Amino acid sequence: xxxxxxxxxxxxxxxxxxxxxxxxxxxxxxxxxxxxxxxxxxxxxxxxxxxxxxxxxxxxxxxxxxxxxxxxxxxxxxxxxxxxxxxxxxxxxxxxxxxxxxxxxxxxxxxxxxxxxxxxxxxxxxxxxxxxxxxxxxxxxxxxxxxxxxxxxxxxxxxxx
Numbered sequence: 001x002x003x004x005x006x007x008x009x010x011x012x013x014x015x016x017x018x019x020x021x022x023x024x025x026x027x028x029x030x031x032x033x034x035x036x037x038x039x040x041x042x043x044x045x046x047x048x049x050x051x052x053x054x055x056x057x058x059x060x061x062x063x064x065x066x067x068x069x070x071x072x073x074x075x076x077x078x079x080x081x082x083x084x085x086x087x088x089x090x091x092x093x094x095x096x097x098x099x100x101x102x103x104x105x106x107x108x109x110x111x112x113x114x115x116x117x118x119x120x121x122x123x124x125x126x127x128x129x130x131x132x133x134x135x136x137x138x139x140x141x142x143x144x145x146x147x148x149x150x151x152x153x154x155x156x157x158x159x160x161x
Contacts, residue, residue: 008150010069016143017065020093023136024058027051027100030129034122043119043126050099051130057096058137061089061144083151090144097137104130 030051031044045051068082107127110118120127 005150009147012143012147012150013065013069016140016147017062017069019136019140019143020058020062020065023133023140024055024062026129026136027055027058027133030126030133032123032126036122043123045130048103050103054096054100054133054137057092058133058140061093061140064089083148086144086147086151090141090148093137093141093144097134097141100130100137101134104134 027045031042033040033042035041045055064085068085071078071082104127106116106118107130108118108120110116
């Protein structure tokens with residue numbers, strides 16, 4: 001049972017690494033130039049602080065996931081530290097996805113009360129990239145939540161068996 005638990009954690013960590021890496025790369029490569037009414041503009045992730053936060057948060061999550069993959073599993077005293085860091089990374093990723101999702105919604109739908117027009121009609125490729133990055137980031141959040149649950153639920157099930 002302990003070996004299956006370690007394999008499950010290793011799989012989740014690898015999936016977390018992959019999803020956060022994909023989210024960061026897709027967000028970093030999202031840019032498009034458009035011309036509307038003879039006015040040219042470029043939409044890129046670095047123009048929006050929320051998208052920069054999303055990129056940086058997912059890069060941190062990716063690096064952390066990679067580092068934890070190389071920590072040898074076994075009876076070591078780092079278990080509680082890793083649990084605390086998993087919680088911090090989960091909260092970071094959740095806030096990154098939330099902030100980027102709010103701005104993406106305004107970009108997609110606009111805000112008639114504030115007079116903000118949607119831009120996704122003019123820069124569809126940019127919006128598609130951001131959507132893909134948000135999906136990968138949301139998957140990363142779900143995987144980290146599963147990691148947190150596995151830290152608390154699996155030991156309880158093992159101790160009762």
